[in-house]
Amino acid sequence: MSPLLAAAGVRHAYRHKVVLDDVSLGVDSGEFVAIIGPNGSGKSTLLRCLGRLLRPDAGTISLAGEPIFDVDPRTFARRVAFVPQGPLAPPDLIVEELVWRGRFPHRGLFGRRLGHDRAMVERAMALADVAELRGHALGTLSGGERQRAFIALALAQEPSLVLLDEPTTFLDITHQLDLLALLRRLNGEGLTVVTVMHDLGQAALFARRLVALRDGRIVADGEPKAVVTEAGIHAIFGAPLRVTPDPVTGLPLVLPAAPESPAETPAKPPRKRASRPKPEPALKREHAAPAVRRRSKAAADVPGPAPKRRASRRKAPQA
């Protein structure tokens, strides 16, 4: 059986800088894949190629066996949706109208707003948890709400696959985890998710498969536990990092290598930390990770009070 989305021998260069170098990758239906790697490793370029936004210089990308650049754009849009990093929108656009734009691949410009379209818009808003924000202008939303509104637009396309480019970039830690829990939930309902992620700990926690890029090549591909090892991380980032199992989930945690100088031990008062050399961006959020793991685990999997509220909202449009 051919994978849902497959890249074979994909190469791309901007001017003379090679960004993707012979990348081959297959994504099966139902997977949750995180693409990780250092800045400039080609993550976003790969995602844009997979989403038909960028035609690679060489290689083929196919959707269910058919080369994607041979597919009519609207047909493709009914199968694959793309959520860019920091998408644009007029600030006075309301959420409901934004989500309606996701119906374009189904109805075109002139299609009447049929009952099915309406139902799909409602379903997308419910799934992305923005139904209560339907009348709000995008300019009034928080970063997390705005990102969820664009995910609702993507869901309104009724895709089987969603591609996301660092969906948590502009969000605080709580909203990051909420958003990832949302993606995990959608994945649980059968949506295939491929997302570029910066945060290794979050990628390991939420994705079921990690694909690591370095200098435009895939250097690791597999389950989080297999990819996120000290040797593996060193191969991807070229930096000495510690990997230790999370006491709660057993999933790998990535931490900075033990500080060498006594002046930099964690016992030092926190205010002095400002003078420490800046850690790599990918590691910045790792310090907070263990403390919030428990919470996010609950949000993702255990039917605590918060998920229950969401579940009831999700049922509403079907009634």
Add this chain to the structure above:
Amino acid sequence: MVGLSATETVSAPRRNRRAVLALAIAGVLLVVAIIAATAFGAVTLSPGQVLNGLFNGGDLFARQVVWDLRLPRVLVAALVGAALAIAGTILQAVTRNPLGDPHIFGFSAGAGVAAIGLLLFVPGYPTGLVPLAAFLGSLAAAGIVFALAWRGGISPIRFALAGVAVAALFTALSTTLIASSDLFTQAVLAFLAGGLYLVNWQDFWTILPYTAVAAAVAIVFADWLNLLGLGDDVARSVGLRVELTRLVLVALAAVLTAAAVSVAGLVGFVGLVAPHVARLLIGSDERFAMPLAAILGALLVVVADVVARLVIAPSEIPVGILTALVGAPVLLILVRTRT
């Protein structure tokens, strides 16, 4: 009354009803303005005379003034305003730049070079050739801007910069033409600042098909602009052929601008101001904002033309000066009170 602030929470149907209401009000205002504009001039007619003259009643004199002199001029003013407003709406959306305007992006400047070249350097030109030259000059300028901005696709910022560069170049060329000629005729000034005093029914029937068809297509496809407004990535990912869409839209803007400047000369500011006023009044949904901009643009040029005729009657001020004089304060008031 019909305005929206960005922070309001409303349902989509309610918002659409407000937009339709705004369109209806603006449409009524335009009809009133057209009738009023037909009444004013060297001889002022009463509203009764105008209506009688329009519908074949009334005295012969009123009928002649209305039908032969004023109505073609007023209707051309309305067409010019609507065309420039739609062109401006399109260029603002395609470049995602609030300064998008056929004047600023050099489309009109191309018409200027062609028309002035003909007026000053081709002795004994047939009068009918000036609009044609202006039309072609404008299309050529639009084509040059598009070609300069193209590199495997149009980037909005490249298009805007190419437009501004072409505008500067062609304006310089026009000035050079004028400076190097001994003739500086009234016709040149009329063309440069925009004027409608020589307009007749033939002009109206000449530009009507271009304007009507291009405007209708643009309004029908206004939802394209909404999709482009979400950025190229989202527009592509919902299945829009972004480059093709931009090409078609720019071509429409070029035809509309060419039609307008061919008969009215370089009427500025309408394409810039009308779309903003429309969006400030009813929000950014182009399915409503574009037709409203068209009506407001028509209203602006019709009103500006009346003022142009009356202020220093029996002489006239070029209408292009008045569109700025009337439009700028309106825009400033709205910007200061509504944003």
